[in-house]
Amino acid sequence: MAQRKPADPNRRRNQKAAATKRSPDAFNLFLFWPFYLVNFLTRNLSFALRILARLIGHPLAASLYVLLFLSVVYGFRASRYDLNKLHAMPERTIILDRNGEEIGRIHGEKRSIVPLRQVAENFRKAIIAREDERFYKHGAFDIMGIGRAVMKNLEGKKEGASTITQQLASDIFQLKRRDQGQTIRQIDRKFLEIAIAVRIEAAMSKDEILEAYINQINWGRQIKGVGEASRIYFEKHPSELTLSESAMLAGIVRGPDVFNPFSSNEAATRERNTTLERMVDAGVLTRKEADEAKSKAIEVRPEWRRKYHESYAMDAIRRELEVILEKSNIELGGLTIHTTIDLRLQQSGEEALNKKLREVERQPGYAHQTRSQWAELPEDKRGDPDYMQGAALIMENHTGAVLAIIGGRDADESRYNRAMQARRPIGSVFKPFVYLAAFDKGLTPQTQISDGPIQPGEIKGGGNWRPHNSDGKFGGMFPASYGLIRSRNTMSVRVGNYAGMDHIKEVARNVGFTSEITNNPASLLGTWDASPWEVTSAYSIFPNEGERQMPFLITEIRDRDGNVLHKPRVTSYTATNAGSAWSVSQVLNQVTVSGTASAIKRLGFDKPCGGKTGTTNDFKDAWFAGYTSNLTCAVWVGFDQPKKTIQGGYGATLALPVWVDIMKTADRLGYKAGELNRKVNLVTCRLCNLSGKRATAGCEEAGTAYDAQVPSDIAPDTNDFCPIHPVRALPVSPEDLRDAQPANSPQQPTRRDNPPRALPVQDPQPPRALPIDEPDYEDPPPPRALPVR
Numbered sequence: 001m002a003q004r005k006p007a008d009p010n011r012r013r014n015q016k017a018a019a020t021k022r023s024p025d026a027f028n029l030f031l032f033w034p035f036y037l038v039n040f041l042t043r044n045l046s047f048a049l050r051i052l053a054r055l056i057g058h059p060l061a062a063s064l065y066v067l068l069f070l071s072v073v074y075g076f077r078a079s080r081y082d083l084n085k086l087h088a089m090p091e092r093t094i095i096l097d098r099n100g101e102e103i104g105r106i107h108g109e110k111r112s113i114v115p116l117r118q119v120a121e122n123f124r125k126a127i128i129a130r131e132d133e134r135f136y137k138h139g140a141f142d143i144m145g146i147g148r149a150v151m152k153n154l155e156g157k158k159e160g161a162s163t164i165t166q167q168l169a170s171d172i173f174q175l176k177r178r179d180q181g182q183t184i185r186q187i188d189r190k191f192l193e194i195a196i197a198v199r200i201e202a203a204m205s206k207d208e209i210l211e212a213y214i215n216q217i218n219w220g221r222q223i224k225g226v227g228e229a230s231r232i233y234f235e236k237h238p239s240e241l242t243l244s245e246s247a248m249l250a251g252i253v254r255g256p257d258v259f260n261p262f263s264s265n266e267a268a269t270r271e272r273n274t275t276l277e278r279m280v281d282a283g284v285l286t287r288k289e290a291d292e293a294k295s296k297a298i299e300v301r302p303e304w305r306r307k308y309h310e311s312y313a314m315d316a317i318r319r320e321l322e323v324i325l326e327k328s329n330i331e332l333g334g335l336t337i338h339t340t341i342d343l344r345l346q347q348s349g350e351e352a353l354n355k356k357l358r359e360v361e362r363q364p365g366y367a368h369q370t371r372s373q374w375a376e377l378p379e380d381k382r383g384d385p386d387y388m389q390g391a392a393l394i395m396e397n398h399t400g401a402v403l404a405i406i407g408g409r410d411a412d413e414s415r416y417n418r419a420m421q422a423r424r425p426i427g428s429v430f431k432p433f434v435y436l437a438a439f440d441k442g443l444t445p446q447t448q449i450s451d452g453p454i455q456p457g458e459i460k461g462g463g464n465w466r467p468h469n470s471d472g473k474f475g476g477m478f479p480a481s482y483g484l485i486r487s488r489n490t491m492s493v494r495v496g497n498y499a500g501m502d503h504i505k506e507v508a509r510n511v512g513f514t515s516e517i518t519n520n521p522a523s524l525l526g527t528w529d530a531s532p533w534e535v536t537s538a539y540s541i542f543p544n545e546g547e548r549q550m551p552f553l554i555t556e557i558r559d560r561d562g563n564v565l566h567k568p569r570v571t572s573y574t575a576t577n578a579g580s581a582w583s584v585s586q587v588l589n590q591v592t593v594s595g596t597a598s599a600i601k602r603l604g605f606d607k608p609c610g611g612k613t614g615t616t617n618d619f620k621d622a623w624f625a626g627y628t629s630n631l632t633c634a635v636w637v638g639f640d641q642p643k644k645t646i647q648g649g650y651g652a653t654l655a656l657p658v659w660v661d662i663m664k665t666a667d668r669l670g671y672k673a674g675e676l677n678r679k680v681n682l683v684t685c686r687l688c689n690l691s692g693k694r695a696t697a698g699c700e701e702a703g704t705a706y707d708a709q710v711p712s713d714i715a716p717d718t719n720d721f722c723p724i725h726p727v728r729a730l731p732v733s734p735e736d737l738r739d740a741q742p743a744n745s746p747q748q749p750t751r752r753d754n755p756p757r758a759l760p761v762q763d764p765q766p767p768r769a770l771p772i773d774e775p776d777y778e779d780p781p782p783p784r785a786l787p788v789r
Contacts, residue, residue: 034061070191078195081173083203086212089113089172091560092228093335095317097343098401098555104314106321108333111224112231113560116211119226119238123246125285127214129278130250132164136206140165140197162193168213169196219249220256220263233261233300244293247279248272261300269298312407313341315417320553324566334560339553340401344669345394345662349406352661353390357409357637360388360646360654367646368639371409384414388645390637391418392658393536394666397632399570400540400549403671404662405533416640423515423529424636427651428487429614429623430508430526432584433538435484435492437499437507439580439714445587446708447692449483449491451475459497462521467493479689481587485595487613489525496524510575511538511548526614535634539625542588542610543632545679546581547572579711582680585610588626589676597624599652603660607673611659613651618644622654628673631666635659682709688722698725 038057042050091113092105105112116124128135134142142163149161162170170176173196175189200209219229226249230238234245241249251271252259261268273294279285317339321330329335361370371387385408392406407417416422435443452474456464467489468474474490483491496504504524505517515528537551549572557566575581588610592600596613611626620642625634637654638645645654667673687708688699694716695705702725710716721727 034064037061071195074191074195075198077192078199081196081199083199085172086168086200086204088332089212089215089224090332091225091334093333093337095314095337095339097339097341097346098403099342099344101343103317103339103341103343104311106314106318106333107330107335109224110222110228111215112227113215113225113334114227114238116207116214119214120241120246122243123214123226123238123241123249124210125282126243126246126250126275126279127253128164128210129282129284130275131167131253133278133282135164135210138163140201141194163197164213165197165200165209166193168209168216169193169200171216171218172212217253218256219252220260223256232306235301235305242293242296243276243285243289244272244296244298247275247293248298251275261298262306265298265300272298310411310415311346312411312417312419313339313346313405315407315411315415316402316405316420317341317553319420324554324557329559329565335565336558337554338556338558340396340399340403340555341405341553342403342669345666345671346404346406348665349392349394349404349658349662350409352658352665353392353406353635354409355661356654356658357388357390363646368643371413375413384640385409386639386641388637389414389418389640390635390655390658391422391532392633392635392662393419393532394631394633394662395536395540395551396549396671397540397543397627397630398549400537400551400572401555402551402553403631403666418636418640419532421531422636422640423531424621424638424642425527425616426530426535426623427526427614427616427621428492429535429612429625429634429651430524431484431487431492432542432588432612433507433511434496434499434504434524435480435587436576436580436584437504438480438495439583440507440577441499441503442692442714442716442720443480443495443498444687444689444692444708444710445479445481445583446687446689446706447480448477448690448704449480449494451478451483451488451491454490454493459493459521461501461519462493465521467522467525481590484584484587484612485590487596493521493524496521507576508538511541512575513538526616532634532636535623535625535636536632539611539627539634540632541575541581542585543627543629543676544581545578545677546574546576547578548575577711577713578680579714582677582711583714585677588612592626596650596652597626597656599656600626600660603657605660605663605667607663607667608676609663609673610676613656615650619646619649620644622649622651624651624655624659626659626663628663628667628671629676630671630673631663633659633662635662681712683712683715684708685710685715687716688725691722691724692716693720693722694718696721696725696727698722698727701725 035058038054038061042053042057045053089111090108091111092109093107094105094112095103097103132142132145134145138145140163142161145163146161170189170193175193204212215225215227217226217229218224219233221232223229223232226238229249230236230241230245233249234241248261248268248271251274252261252268255271257263259267259271276285276290276293280287280290317337321337325335357371360366361372368388369386371385374382374385374387387409389408390406391408392404393402394404395402405417405419407419407421408414439445451469454462454466456466459465469489470487475488478488478491480491480495482488483495501519501521501523508517513530513534515530517523517528520527533551537548541548549570552568552570554566554568556564559565589608591597591613592609592611597611600609600611607628609626609628611624614623614625615621620638622637622645623635625632627633635655635658637649637658663673685708686695686705687693687710688695688704689706690704699705699722704725
């Protein structure tokens, strides 16, 4: 019987070790499973095939590790990019006038976001055929496209392999700026581009990606997106693009600064034809359709309409928006700004100003540079415009809406907005506010005022100052209204002295003037500065019965989703007594009928209106400020550097014709001029025309009593009798004598105001020196004098 071998004590351990050598542990299997998989799949092959398969398989397995590493690294880097930028592309903010007409575009980038559904189908087909034919068939990147591009480049034909999604990622996050022409950086950018594209594909549908892409593409000249490209190149909405236009836009994407039709119509046509052929190859277009589109000439925006023109209205709107909007709103853009501007009135006002000043420049002996002479100079020798300028502002009375801002003759030649920024002496344009202050104090338009020479010490703070009238003549006693209608300096100074400088300054502040008015009596004649904006706003109180509507430009701001971001509150306040404003307005109406602005009717405007001319010393500034029941407008003409305009350059000569042209156009556009000041409550009073107070028997005997229709809010109190003509003595009873008071009793009624003609006052302090351009000159009065009441 055979003997059994003794048991090997190490047998189990050896078997376990052998098994360990044959199979990997869990860690190695997890870490190197691709290699083990290759080995497992090739284990039954012959030796030669097994070696060959593993020579191919192991590198492929190694590439998985590389891909995994790249995925982790670039996936992390890609995660740091905010995909919200795909939905918040900076675009232009659109400025609309009150009728919905586009005034201009500001802020953001030169782009307007257009939904995909609002883009012509021909364009969608064209851009896909040209840029990424398999867009709807692949993911973030296209393996077939990459292979095709490699083969083309090996043949010496340059072709890219980036998908639309990759291009979108590169454009939105400006990845190409990282290249700097270095190959390694280019490869790094491509990997990052793909990683971001993968995130985009996971977050958005194909249509959403295409929509973002067509709104991001650069079409040259800083034009971003199909909306702006279609508007600028073809002056139409993307939904209206023809097949030929669609193919051209899609074709020039690869070289927008070289191929765009503004640069080269020939190059743009060539790219259009190439795109049409691509569309035929892609099966989205028939040969007949392509040939028909090729036969059509490309018609783009005419050259004369390509230049962006500056606008004084846009300048004012920009200033307003800088106050209203947050910085983020300005940078992102995409807002719709509704304004008060009426583009029709804006453009007609600009032309009215230019027409008048061209006429002036063509006059024989005109001594200054003309606008055409300045324009003919080489650009490097022009400097700031030195030709005659002007400005105007038009405002709606009952709302304060600013309808037009004409800041000069051409905003392209001078950005200086004279309607808002220029502050010039306003001359006699200020006189109505002097009379307004006096009417507050009890003066009436019929109160008699002397037009004689000012006597030394007569005017408080005036010392020996003796202003004269524009015609060099003096007169006798006239109604106060005559002094404003004929713009008599001597009468106006006396009226101002009656009102008091403190009250006049208060009135000026209340109506909107911001300049510091000195106590120098020359200020009564407008020797201080104001802008057309201030003058227009101030004059609007006259047709508004003393109410001042605060001027404004913006009516509403909406974001790109239509949400209202801003809607201003229209504000107004009572600037002065309604009766005083009505009284001045009645006189200013007479100014336009028989006074210094009586040329209005001859110039072709015969609707009810009121206004006042103004001319400063040596004809340096010419003004007219006037209003209808609907609108108020102030016009200024002069030079930026003050100098004489022309001999006889009165406000009625230079500024008034511009105002008339503006108002005639406004009336045709629907801003109808109706009856003025119909809301004031009038009462009948028997007054004295020397004191403006209730007439006494003495007034009757003196022949100064008259019946007047006076606004109830400024009518004299029933016991406010004329101090110039005391009541005649009447019989009294013992009871009356018992209650009588001495003449100097403090209980005796006293006069509330000074008599209309100031008494001489000896002022020990001489007045401040008058400015050189003291507005002594005013439009000469017509030869026929008004009758004296």
